[in-house]
Structure formats: structure tokens, C-alpha cells
Amino acid sequence: MTQAPAKSNYDVVIVGGAMLGASVAWFLMDNPGFDGSVLVVERDPSYEWAATSHTNSCMRQQFSAAINVQISQFGADYVKNFRDYMGGDPRIPPLRFHSFGYMYLANNTDFAATLRRNQQVQAQCGAGTQHMATAEIAAAYPFYNLDDIIAGNHNLVDEGYFDGNTLFDWWKRMARERGVEFIHNTVIAMHRNAAGTQVDSVILQSGEVVGCGTVVNASGPRAALTARMARITLPVEPRKRYTFIFEAETPLDQDLPLTIDPSGVHMRSDGTYYMAGCPPDDDRAVDYDDFIADHSLWESKVWPAIAHRIPQFAALRLHNSWVGHYDYNTLDQNAILGPHPEVGNFIFTNGFSGHGLQQSPAVGRGMAEWIASGAYQSLDLTPFHYDRINRAEPFTERAVI
CATH class of the missing domain: 3.30.9.10 (D-Amino Acid Oxidase, subunit A, domain 2)
Structure with a gap:
């Protein structure tokens, strides 16, 4: 049964509530520079067929590009020190x-x-x-x-490998406790402003039109469908x-x-x-x-x-x-992150091609930084921005499984 959102406008609407959507939601609420409202729209809250539910929960440092190594190094440190990163809450279990x-x-x-x-x-x-x-x-x-x-x-x-399910569950739970609204619904359309530079609202399957300051595409293998609603082509x-x-x-x-x-x-x-x-x-x-x-x-x-x-x-x-x-990126099998160069409030977290779970801590943190301040304070993730898609210039990573 679908759920209607509590409000008609949100600062951030995240389309997709699996691992990447939950990560962005949590890191936004944990970012001291962000005090806005967040709506997460998930079409299947059972996650029966989500890529997150079929992951093998693996972590590796063995990439050929330094930035991919660094992303996973943060992911490993995050997993090993999960409770500390989650604010020291004694309810948080250690991750295996x-x-x-x-x-x-x-x-x-x-x-x-x-x-x-x-x-x-x-x-x-x-x-x-x-x-x-x-x-x-x-x-x-x-x-x-x-x-x-x-x-x-x-x-x-x-x-x-590590306990990815527990990581996912606590991101959702703690994001909710800090005010993120998760609903069972489906985004079926998006409306851009007259200049075409922003998505100003999303339309839900239940009929509501929801205003938004930022849209995050966290739709996993369905990412191209979500991008298409904003008249954006995504090679996923x-x-x-x-x-x-x-x-x-x-x-x-x-x-x-x-x-x-x-x-x-x-x-x-x-x-x-x-x-x-x-x-x-x-x-x-x-x-x-x-x-x-x-x-x-x-x-x-x-x-x-x-x-x-x-x-x-x-x-x-x-x-x-x-x-x-x-969610296979046909250009180069690497993540597509950050803002669209023309539709500036449309944020990508897509195309991980099997690396999404291990990269989700660094990506969630990075996207939260970008949304809150317009820049990265931790790792510079600009090599994964959509600009390379427009230029048809693959990001080279030789260690893709």
C-alpha cells in the first residue's frame, strides 16, 4: 500500500531507498552544514529484488585508480569503526x-x-x-x-566481506530518527523549471506533486528510468x-x-x-x-x-x-556521481557496476557534502561526475570484476 508524503515540499527528495539512498539520507542528517528536510521514496520497501538484497557484501582495495582505492579504504575504516562513525550510540552493533x-x-x-x-x-x-x-x-x-x-x-x-545488511538497516533507522521521511511510493514523473536548469517537483504514483530543492537518483539498476523523467540520458x-x-x-x-x-x-x-x-x-x-x-x-x-x-x-x-x-555503466563500469552539468539540482549516485556496497560510505558522505555546501570536503569525487558521459571519455579502471 502506497504512502503519501507528510509535506508538499522537501529540500531533498531521494528516489530509491536501498543502500545508496539510505547512505545519502544518513550522511545528510549527520552533516553539520545541512538542516533541511529529506524525503526518501522507495517503490518496494521489502527490497526483494533490489541490488542491495543480492549483494555479496565484499570489500577490496585492489583497484587500478587511486581514487577507487581511497574510496574503499574509507569504506573499510567505516565498517571497522561503525559505532564511532554513528556517533558512539551504544545501540549500534559492531560489524563483522x-x-x-x-x-x-x-x-x-x-x-x-x-x-x-x-x-x-x-x-x-x-x-x-x-x-x-x-x-x-x-x-x-x-x-x-x-x-x-x-x-x-x-x-x-x-x-x-562484511555485514552489509546491518550497515544498511542502521543507516535507515538512524536517518528516520533524525527526521528523514521514508515512504512506500513510486516517482513516475519530474517537472523541470522553465529554463530547464532545475527539477522543481516530482510526481508520485499516488498523485501528489512534491516540490524539491534537490533530487538524488539512487535508483540502482532502474537509474536510467529515473533520469529519463528529468529528460536526462544515463548509460546504466x-x-x-x-x-x-x-x-x-x-x-x-x-x-x-x-x-x-x-x-x-x-x-x-x-x-x-x-x-x-x-x-x-x-x-x-x-x-x-x-x-x-x-x-x-x-x-x-x-x-x-x-x-x-x-x-x-x-x-x-x-x-x-x-x-x-x-547497475551496469556501459561507458566504463564506474560510478556516476554528483550534479548534472545542466540540471544542477539532479544528483547522480548510479552505475556502480558491482561496487556500490563497498563504495556507499564514501559516496553517501560525498554527496551529502556536495548537497550541503556545493563542494567536497573529504575525497574529491569529481572524476566520477557526469561531464565525462557527455564527453564520452571513460574513467579508466582496470580492476573491474
């Missing part, structure tokens, strides 16, 4: 962070060289990534089959990503790092089970409501890749699987 790291494996000299260059960038940012020869990988993780591997990158500091589309939970007949006697295999399959420890994931072989845009699984993918692609890389996993039992959507 399993730092078993990422392991990128290279099976050719070109990718090995890329990994070495990436490690140098990460080291300059203070990340603990190590570039490893095959013998070093084998010594640390003897369960891998490395016959076709020539090098790898690994980092045991602030990389792994939903693409399927698969997750599989399996049990090994003979478990490993140590944690399995999140291993990025040359096959395109990645795998990691997940408590007493293991998790694997991959894109489909035919990786194209899908309908916004298409979560139909290709059940042959496990047998044809995922299991063979797992058994090849870890022979001990030849005997497995698949326990669960699901399909989620990436």
Missing part, C-alpha cells in the same frame, strides 16, 4: 569484517604486468597488496591448482549476476580468499560454506523485472572452473543460488 582478502590470478604475461602496475598504485595509497609469484601463492595457499597461473595479487588488510542498464552457495565434501583447512579466476568465475569462503559468482556468458541488458536464472550455468561454467582451480572441490553440493542485477 572477514579480512581474508582478494586473490587475483593471472594466466598470461599481459595481465600479470597489469597486476604489478595495480599493486604499485595500491601501495602508494597505503594498501597492503602483495604481488606474488606462483611459488609464493602455492606456499600460502597449497590447495590451488596453479599449472596455468604465472602470478597473482593478494591483500589480507581490509579486504574480504540492468545486467544479471549469479551467486551460488555450495558445500565441499572435503572443506579447506584455511580460508579461501575471494579468488578471481581467469575463467571469469570468482569464489570465496562464506562461513562453513563457499560462495561463487559470475556473469552469464551472454552478458547483455535485461528487463528490469527479469530475474529468471539460467540453471545450466552452474554445470557448464561455474563448477568446472571451481574444480579446476581447487581440485579439492571436485565433490560439491550446491545449496542455494540466486540472480541479482548490476
Whole structure:
């Protein structure tokens, strides 16, 4: 049942109340320079099909662009010190962070060289990534089959997976306590002013016209639909990503790092089970409501890749699987952030292409800073602004999974 907003005007209207929408809402209310009103409009408060609900809750420092490393470094620090960042409220629980790291494996000299260059960038940012020869990988993780591997990158500091659901729940709860209004409704249209320079109102499915000072697009895989209401083109589309939970007949006697295999399959420890994931072989845009699984993918692609890389996993039992959507940025698979260059009060938090959860603390903080003051006080996120979309100039990031 849809809900009507309590007021007819808000300083900020956030379209989408999942991880990024909740992050922006919380950081706005925690920003001393902001004292306005915030409305969050969420079309499905159960979040059944939201990208947030299908995330693997991973965190890594291993990017090739320094700004992406720094974004995740803040994210890791935020997770480890969650209660402090939330004002020391004793109700805030500690977040579990399993730092078993990422392991990128290279099976050719070109990718090995890329990994070495990436490690140098990460080291300059203070990340603990190590570039490893095959013998070093084998010594640390003897369960891998490395016959076709020539090098790898690994980092045991602030990389792994964490309790993203608790982070999300407390952002929503604390934002509400500080006055953010969350409603179950859908934005179906937007109205721009006569000059076309501002969105001055949004129209809800229930009929209300809501005035706004700023609109934040936090619509995940549906971001292009939201942008289209403001007559803005956004190169973001939903693409399927698969997750599989399996049990090994003979478990490993140590944690399995999140291993990025040359096959395109990645795998990691997940408590007493293991998790694997991959894109489909035919990786194209899908309908916004298409979560139909290709059940042959496990047998044809995922299991063979797992058994090849870890022979001990030849005997497995698949326990669960699901399909989620990436909000896939077709230009460069990196976030699109900040204001539109012509419609200045339309703010993007879109196109994360699988990086949204780990980047949500830095992005929420940054967007709150921009909305409150028109500038970034912490990390400079301008490299991710929409201007590059207009110029068709991709932001280069070589470490995209």
C-alpha cells in the first residue's frame, strides 16, 4: 500500500531507498552544514529484488585508480569503526569484517604486468597488496591448482566481506530518527523549471506533486528510468549476476580468499560454506523485472572452473543460488556521481557496476557534502561526475570484476 508524503515540499527528495539512498539520507542528517528536510521514496520497501538484497557484501582495495582505492579504504575504516562513525550510540552493533582478502590470478604475461602496475598504485595509497609469484601463492595457499597461473595479487588488510545488511538497516533507522521521511511510493514523473536548469517537483504514483530543492537518483539498476523523467540520458542498464552457495565434501583447512579466476568465475569462503559468482556468458541488458536464472550455468561454467582451480572441490553440493542485477555503466563500469552539468539540482549516485556496497560510505558522505555546501570536503569525487558521459571519455579502471 502506497504512502503519501507528510509535506508538499522537501529540500531533498531521494528516489530509491536501498543502500545508496539510505547512505545519502544518513550522511545528510549527520552533516553539520545541512538542516533541511529529506524525503526518501522507495517503490518496494521489502527490497526483494533490489541490488542491495543480492549483494555479496565484499570489500577490496585492489583497484587500478587511486581514487577507487581511497574510496574503499574509507569504506573499510567505516565498517571497522561503525559505532564511532554513528556517533558512539551504544545501540549500534559492531560489524563483522572477514579480512581474508582478494586473490587475483593471472594466466598470461599481459595481465600479470597489469597486476604489478595495480599493486604499485595500491601501495602508494597505503594498501597492503602483495604481488606474488606462483611459488609464493602455492606456499600460502597449497590447495590451488596453479599449472596455468604465472602470478597473482593478494591483500589480507581490509579486504574480504562484511555485514552489509546491518550497515544498511542502521543507516535507515538512524536517518528516520533524525527526521528523514521514508515512504512506500513510486516517482513516475519530474517537472523541470522553465529554463530547464532545475527539477522543481516530482510526481508520485499516488498523485501528489512534491516540490524539491534537490533530487538524488539512487535508483540502482532502474537509474536510467529515473533520469529519463528529468529528460536526462544515463548509460546504466540492468545486467544479471549469479551467486551460488555450495558445500565441499572435503572443506579447506584455511580460508579461501575471494579468488578471481581467469575463467571469469570468482569464489570465496562464506562461513562453513563457499560462495561463487559470475556473469552469464551472454552478458547483455535485461528487463528490469527479469530475474529468471539460467540453471545450466552452474554445470557448464561455474563448477568446472571451481574444480579446476581447487581440485579439492571436485565433490560439491550446491545449496542455494540466486540472480541479482548490476547497475551496469556501459561507458566504463564506474560510478556516476554528483550534479548534472545542466540540471544542477539532479544528483547522480548510479552505475556502480558491482561496487556500490563497498563504495556507499564514501559516496553517501560525498554527496551529502556536495548537497550541503556545493563542494567536497573529504575525497574529491569529481572524476566520477557526469561531464565525462557527455564527453564520452571513460574513467579508466582496470580492476573491474
